[in-house]
Amino acid sequence: MHKTLGILFMAAVLALPSGCATKGQTGAVIGGLGGAAVGGQLGPKNKRGQNALIGAAVGTLLGYIVGNELDKYDRQQISTALERSPSGQATSWVNPDTGRAYQMTPAPAYTAPNNDICRDFTLTGQDASGRPETIHTKACRNAYGQWVLMN
Structure with a gap:
């Protein structure tokens, strides 16, 4: 080890x-x-x-x-969508620095076993070569009220 x-x-x-x-x-x-x-x-x-x-x-x-x-701008857009977007409603943006377009659709919030508030979501964008890519993941709100992406 x-x-x-x-x-x-x-x-x-x-x-x-x-x-x-x-x-x-x-x-x-x-x-x-x-x-x-x-x-x-x-x-x-x-x-x-x-x-x-x-x-x-x-x-x-x-x-x-x-x-x-995902750079800082993209993570901010994800946090805003997690905080404000209704479940199932897609939020779209284009990163002004990279020119990449993203669309994020959050699922309903839930309480995790450790009592954190979490939301699953689907993020669709482009990989480095420009091919479409979809990621299904989640984020949970930390003790400071910030959304943290979970792997």
């Missing part, structure tokens, strides 16, 4: 050369490390290294998508 996390940490250091990483690369590294840490704690002890690698792969993919595709 420690050897696996050490390898992942070294990969993270190598993936972020001299502060020139893109948001996608940064998101992938953070997601991969988080996924490895969570995966490494799950399942039987003899499978935790394998689970860490699976967690790293899933976290890397989700981190890259969120980091690469």
